[in-house]
Amino acid sequence: MTLIYSDEQAAMAIEARRALEARTRPGALLALLEQEGCYDAPSWTLAREQGWTAAVLPEEYGGLGLSLVELGLIAFETGRVLAGAPFLTTSLGAGRAILRHGTAEMKAAWLPGLASGEAIGAVAFAEGQDVLGLSTTLADGALTGGKQGVSGAVHADIAVVLAGEGGEPVLVAVELAGAALAGVARTTLATFDN
Secondary structure (H helix, E strand, C coil): CCCCCCHHHHHHHHHHHHHHHHHCCHHHHHHHCCCCCCCCHHHHHHHHHHCHHHCCCCHHHCCCCCCHHHHHHHHHHHHHCCCCCCHHHHHHHHHHHHHHHCCHHHHHHHHHHHHHCCCCEEEECCECCECCCCCCEEECCEEECCCCCCCCCCCCCEEEEEEEECCEEEEEEEECCHHHHCCCCCCCCCCCCC
């Protein structure tokens, strides 16, 4: 299968590569491997400045309204230089879940911040070896249970959590910032890629 990109898409990929090569510091990224719960702040700043956090979100919420092809080109370049920031979990993961399943109020409250990169999002689906675990439950407006290995969760302002409600899967937006954090415990995991 051959993919042929438009001139604009090819230019976007070249610009992303140029920006990443100019501002990514391999030594700093290597140091992150030994630091639990950290991400590369300069990589995140670059993603925000370049508008990558807004790539696939609609313009009405501060996004760029691009397609998954453009996001894939940006993601390829960030992976190529091993940029260490919660880029995909924020705009693609949490942002698209809220866009598709959230209320109008939720979209207005969270999508502009996710698009600008002022807010960090996480997607919490897995429970141990169960990739789409439903033992986390929603009952009477209260979410109980836990999710493990959630990328970007330590720094997230909001998490989109897969839970079970009456035996059916539901997505729950959990605010993780400020006073809303009461009752939520976040811990880091020591992994190869901390």
